[in-house]
Amino acid sequence: MKSWEVNIDGLVGPTHNYSGLSFGNIASELSRNQPSNPKAAALQGLKKMKRLHDLGVKQALLPPQERPHLPTLRFLGFIGSDEEVLRQAYKQSPELFFACSSASSMWMANAATISPSADGIDGRVQFLPANLSSKFHRSIEHSMTARLFKHIFANPLHFVHHPILPSGNTFTDEGAANHTRFCHPKGGPGIQLFVYGKEQLSTHKQKLPAHYPARQTLEASQTVARLHHLSERRAIFAQQSPEAIDAGVFHNDVISVGHHNLFLYHEKAFVDTARVVEEISQKMLSECHIKPIFIQVSSERIPLETAVETYLFNSQIVTLPNGAWHLLAPQEAHDHPSVSQFISEVIEDNSNPIQSVDYIDLRESMHNGGGPACLRLRVVLNETELTAARSSIFLTDELYDQLTQWVNKHYRDILLPEDLVDPQFYHNNQRALDELSKLLQLGSIYSFQ
Numbered sequence: 167m168k169s170w171e172v173n174i175d176g177l178v179g180p181t182h183n184y185s186g187l188s189f190g191n192i193a194s195e196l197s198r199n200q201p202s203n204p205k206a207a208a209l210q211g212l213k214k215m216k217r218l219h220d221l222g223v224k225q226a227l228l229p230p231q232e233r234p235h236l237p238t239l240r241f242l243g244f245i246g247s248d249e250e251v252l253r254q255a256y257k258q259s260p261e262l263f264f265a266c267s268s269a270s271s272m273w274m275a276n277a278a279t280i281s282p283s284a285d286g287i288d289g290r291v292q293f294l295p296a297n298l299s300s301k302f303h304r305s306i307e308h309s310m311t312a313r314l315f316k317h318i319f320a321n322p323l324h325f326v327h328h329p330i331l332p333s334g335n336t337f338t339d340e341g342a343a344n345h346t347r348f349c350h351p352k353g354g355p356g357i358q359l360f361v362y363g364k365e366q367l368s369t370h371k372q373k374l375p376a377h378y379p380a381r382q383t384l385e386a387s388q389t390v391a392r393l394h395h396l397s398e399r400r401a402i403f404a405q406q407s408p409e410a411i412d413a414g415v416f417h418n419d420v421i422s423v424g425h426h427n428l429f430l431y432h433e434k435a436f437v438d439t440a441r442v443v444e445e446i447s448q449k450m451l452s453e454c455h456i457k458p459i460f461i462q463v464s465s466e467r468i469p470l471e472t473a474v475e476t477y478l479f480n481s482q483i484v485t486l487p488n489g490a491w492h493l494l495a496p497q498e499a500h501d502h503p504s505v506s507q508f509i510s511e512v513i514e515d516n517s518n519p520i521q522s523v524d525y526i527d528l529r530e531s532m533h534n535g536g537g538p539a540c541l542r543l544r545v546v547l548n549e550t551e552l553t554a555a556r557s558s559i560f561l562t563d564e565l566y567d568q569l570t571q572w573v574n575k576h577y578r579d580i581l582l583p584e585d586l587v588d589p590q591f592y593h594n595n596q597r598a599l600d601e602l603s604k605l606l607q608l609g610s611i612y613s614f615q
Contacts (some may be wrong), residue, residue, distance in 0.1 A: 168281065169353045169548040171485070172224045173466070173467040174559075175215050175541045176272040177569070177602075178208040179230030180577050180595045181586060184406040184534055187303045200533070202269075205577035207530030209570065211272070211541060214526050216261055216359035216566050219496070222487040225561040226550075227569075228274065229602050229611070231310045232595075234267040236587055238306050249589035265303035267586045275343040276304065276418055279313045279390050280517050282347070282546035284355045286395035290326045293319065294390055296341030302382040305333070306571070313611060318417045321554040328393050331386055336366045337579055339386040340545055343417035345408075348425040348446065350454045351485065351519075358389035363411060373437055375411040382406075382417075393538045402445050405437040413470035419539050421473060425491070428459040428518060432473055459518050464596035467507060477504045480537035483520065493523040495538045500525040524602035537568045548585045548611040567603055572598070 169615055182204035219225045224424065236251055244251045255263040258381060269274075280290040283412045293310045308330050319325040325490035328442035331337035349356030363380025374380060388454060406418055410432070416419045427450060429443075436442045450458045465472075473479055481495040489601060494514070499505045512520055526538055576598035579583075585591055595615050603611050 167276050167296040167548040168549070169284070169546055170224050170552060172552070173215075173218060173482070173484070173542045173545055174226045174228060174274055175211060175543075176274040176277070176546060177203065177227050177267060177530070178211045178272045179233060180204050180208075180598055181233045181267060181581070182269045182272070182530065182534075183208045183267060183581055183583060183586065185303070185583070187265060187268055187270070187301065191514075192257045199497065199583055202533075203530055203577050203579055203580050203583045205573060208573045208577055209498060210526075210528050210530055212566065212569055212573070213529065213559050214494070214538060214541065217524060217526065218482075218484065219561045219563075219566070220591065221484070221492060223484045223542050226559045227561060228277075228314055228559065229599065229606060229608065231269075231271040231307060232599060232614070234263065234592065234611050235306055236266075237589040238266050239263070246324045252578055252587050252589055252592060261394050263586075264583070266306065269302050271307045271310070272531070273343075273540040275417070275540050276341040277307070277543050278315065278592050279342050279345050279394075280543070280545050281394040281396065283548065283551065284353070284354070284546075285347075285358065285400055288326065288395045288398075290324055291319065291545070291547065292328065294328040294392040294393060295330050296339045297333055297337065299333045300338040300340070300379065310611075311393060313369055314608075317608060317611070318556040318559055319554070320556070324551045324554045331389055336383060336604050337379055337386040337389060338383050339364075339390065340382045340417060343419045343540070344387070346418075346422070346429075347544075347546070348424055348429070348450055348454065348458065349426055350456045351426040355400065355453060356492060357402060357446070357453050358391070358396060359402045359424070359442075359446065360403060361404050361406050362387045363406050363408075373405070375408040377412045378416065379415070380406070380408070380411055399449065402442070402449065404442040407434050407436055407439075408457045410434050410470055415470065415476040415533075419480055420477065421470075421479050423479050423481060423483060425453065426485070426593060428461070428483065428491075428520075429472060430461045430463070430479065430483075430512075432463050432465070432468070432470065432479065434465060434478060461512065461518060463508070468508060472502065472505065476502045477507050477532065477537035478508070480539040482542065490521045494522050495523055495525050496532060497525050497527045497529065498532060555609075572602060572605065576601075
């Protein structure tokens with residue numbers, strides 16, 4: 167049965183801000199407490215979605231989560247009216263306040279790990295929301311994420327929704343940002359690459375980063391593979407390079423990107439890159455009956471620091487309806503001479519199927535540490551599964567116009583950190599999100615509805 171790779175992007179929320187909460191994400195730390203532009207951020211994200219839609223790629227979106235998240239602040243002991251809770255939290259514990267005001271849910275690559283029905287013995291699409299327990303500000307996202315997925319992909323004949331992995335250090339799970347699926351371009355079963363930073367329960371000496379933390383554990387990745395009913399023949403586990411993590415590669419999608427049978431990666435992406443490449447090659451040939459295409463980038467050509475600065479590997483690769491492959495790269499990659507030259511060479515090289523490129527301005531997201539691939543989650547659906555999914559979240563020309571009007575109506579051009587304490591701003595955003603949930607035909611999805 168024919169299948170499609172659906173891109174689900176997170177719509178940037180009206181409280182998009184730079185709290186600098188993610189240690190190890192260099193852009194996030196450098197932008198801490200700077201003024202943000204929520205309207206520009208949302209419109210940039212929508213423009214990226216519209217570009218893929220216009221190219222014929224199936225594009226969907228999820229609404230932003232409510233921030234500041236008062237249910238969490240109340241759970242943590244702040245009491246009274248909404249105004250009192252906002253002001254108490256900001257005054258007594260500004261760190262907690264800004265953690266509960268984070269804009270990070272926009273990066274859908276961390277939302278979950280999803281396996282297509284073709285890959286496991288269960289024969290259904292497997293959804294497992296990431297617990298994101300390595301960062302408190304992200305750990306409060308999964309309940310809303312799970313609620314949305316269960317609502318959108320509701321038919322139990324086609325979709326399975328797993329609970330998050332246990333919280334704590336052993337099973338820290340960062341979702342699809344550390345996961346890549348390879349398959350034959352014409353479809354069929356695939357193999358899945360799970361990238362981890364550390365083995366939490368291991369007693370042997372490990373290679374670990376010296377400065378920034380390793381987030382994903384091997385134990386989490388192995389558990390996801392088991393829950394998704396993947397055989398050993400279709401799963402690969404690879405340790406991320408500690409050197410790359412210390413250079414600011416906090417997730418694997420900052421240092422490699424795969425699409426069908428192609429893998430674009432930096433030579434320092436993994437602890438043993440040669441072994442990883444060999445295992446991918448062997449399993450692609452045996453399970454998918456196709457030879458993989460590898461594009462390795464050397465440190466001499468593009469240093470790790472340049473890869474992080476430009477987010478080259480956080481580009482998206484998509485297949486167009488005519489079968490051609492297209493690259494969607496951040497504007498920063500175009501602006502860096504050596505990186506743009508490398509991309510031009512890839513496009514001109516007939517040994518790989520990437521034939522064209524778009525450079526997308528996502529500066530508001532990039533300043534917070536997320537590029538094109540951070541904003542999207544890939545879901546492979548066959549025709550029956552696609553029909554069973556809620557169609558109201560799929561982008562159309564009409565929906566794009568409606569969302570653009572909604573953003574222009576409700577979003578600010580400039581947002582300062584202290585603006586998040588304003589109860590009037592908070593309630594205005596509640597009304598905006600209530601309007602959005604109706605526009606997307608999602609019903610009552612927020613705590614205040």
